[in-house]
Amino acid sequence: MITYEDIGVTPVINASGMMTRLGGASLSPAVASAMAHAGAAYVDMDVLKQRAGAMIAKWAGAESAWVTCGAGAGIAIMTAACVAGTDPRRIERLPNADWQPREIVVQSGHLINFGAPIAQMIRLGGGEPRPVGWANATPAELFAASLDDHVAAVLFVQSHHCVQKGMLPLADVIRLAHGRGIPVLVDAAAETDLRSYIEAGADLVTYSGGKAFGGPTSGIICGKESLVAACRAQEQGIARAMKVGKETIMGLLTALSTYVARSPTELLAPLTRVAEELLAGLKELPYTRAYIERDEAGRPIVRLVMQLDEVRLGFTAAALVDWLARTTPPVMVRTHRVNLGIIAFDPRPLRPPDVPVVIRLVREAYASLRSGGAQS
Structure with a gap:
């Protein structure tokens, strides 16, 4: 089997959403197994x-x-x-x-x-x-x-x-x-x-x-x-x-x-838990309002949103996005309102082990950017 690392491609933590540029959805074992089984027959x-x-x-x-x-x-x-x-x-x-x-x-x-x-x-x-x-x-x-x-x-x-x-x-x-x-x-x-x-x-x-x-x-x-x-x-x-x-x-x-086979409640509940975990880890960041928001187009999706006071922080939301995208592992966030100083984290593509890593890297980004340093 050839892996992403074998060809020099670095997997990222996707907190942006089911984005085509990030490969769409990650496949469950059942879906991957069905595809492998189908591929072995005519x-x-x-x-x-x-x-x-x-x-x-x-x-x-x-x-x-x-x-x-x-x-x-x-x-x-x-x-x-x-x-x-x-x-x-x-x-x-x-x-x-x-x-x-x-x-x-x-x-x-x-x-x-x-x-x-x-x-x-x-x-x-x-x-x-x-x-x-x-x-x-x-x-x-x-x-x-x-x-x-x-x-x-x-x-x-x-x-x-x-x-x-x-x-x-x-x-x-x-x-x-x-x-x-x-x-x-x-x-x-x-x-x-x-x-x-x-x-x-x-x-x-x-x-x-x-x-x-x-x-x-x-x-x-x-x-x-x-x-x-x-x-x-x-x-x-x-x-x-x-x-x-x-x-x-x-x-x-x-x-x-x-x-x-799953109800809307069953689909939304795990997303809410991830958003609440992100909120608990990021709500105390300085000069930042962190809150959970429903999808702007009315879908049953919640996201963790961060609204930065860019003047008081001394860095922009765009700079935070860039820092996170260039750290290890790279973290891709939702940037639809970055020009307004707002970024968001979509819980749907996040795996449970990803959440504490995202919290840690966002906190490291704040410390580095506020001190005028570069990411590690």
């Missing part, structure tokens, strides 16, 4: 994907489902399904769609970059993004007026990256779009609820399998049977470059089977 991939889709659809409360390599791919494939359908001539021409309808309406506050631009994922599927509204507001009247004959679908992005204030909620988006016979696609990449968007009436939803659900790097598309069939048809086109292997499919099914 199967008919079409049959495997159909059976896996049927299982996922049942868990999601959807008519149908399909597995792909990630939620970013899911956006491109969902777009392609709405732009090209199952027409092999159009599928072959993507992403160069020269027909209508091909426009994908997106609220301006949802046109984020999640590591790559949402707009680029739409274009990969042959769609043309049509932003509606502004970064801080989308009036319902303006949204409704944008739903013309050139629109193939509406994309709703559910993400902590998105602007929350002033955006039309999903229920209004579905009502207005369905009133014009236009399907609604949901990007729920890092979301935790496998059923709510289908229950709300979304036509297609894509999730990351390798984030909240604890699976390997993968993606799920679930929704209406006719549209999922169009997603499957894209494997003769752009989705061929987004295929997923047998090992990944079986690892994802194993992770999902465990995930759906």
Whole structure:
């Protein structure tokens, strides 16, 4: 076996979250075993994907489902399904769609970059993004007026990256779009609820399998049977470059089977314990407010937040982030509000032995930075 150390890669303590740049989720022994077992056999991939889709659809409360390599791919494939359908001539021409309808309406506050631009994922599927509204507001009247004959679908992005204030909620988006016979696609990449968007009436939803659900790097598309069939048809086109292997499919099914068997309370309780342990170890740091905060996008996630008084401390939150990233072992924290002097610690990827190490290294960072020294 070749290890990370063998090739000069240093494992890090991940207190940032289920981040693609840090490898997504860490795999449980059950998931890793399922992947190893699957990798030792040959199967008919079409049959495997159909059976896996049927299982996922049942868990999601959807008519149908399909597995792909990630939620970013899911956006491109969902777009392609709405732009090209199952027409092999159009599928072959993507992403160069020269027909209508091909426009994908997106609220301006949802046109984020999640590591790559949402707009680029739409274009990969042959769609043309049509932003509606502004970064801080989308009036319902303006949204409704944008739903013309050139629109193939509406994309709703559910993400902590998105602007929350002033955006039309999903229920209004579905009502207005369905009133014009236009399907609604949901990007729920890092979301935790496998059923709510289908229950709300979304036509297609894509999730990351390798984030909240604890699976390997993968993606799920679930929704209406006719549209999922169009997603499957894209494997003769752009989705061929987004295929997923047998090992990944079986690892994802194993992770999902465990995930759906647990209640929201069971999922939240261990996170709360880790956040409270972090708070107990860091709350006495000077000129720093430490507190536990619920997820800004409404997911059942808690995090330990530290708000630094940078002037009185004599160093910035960005300097603390840099110190922690360059120590041994490196500690990666959540930096979405670092420009405001705020960092956060996500308990989901932390293993029990990691917590005292994080507390110790943060304390060492404060001592070093306040004295003007460098990290060890």
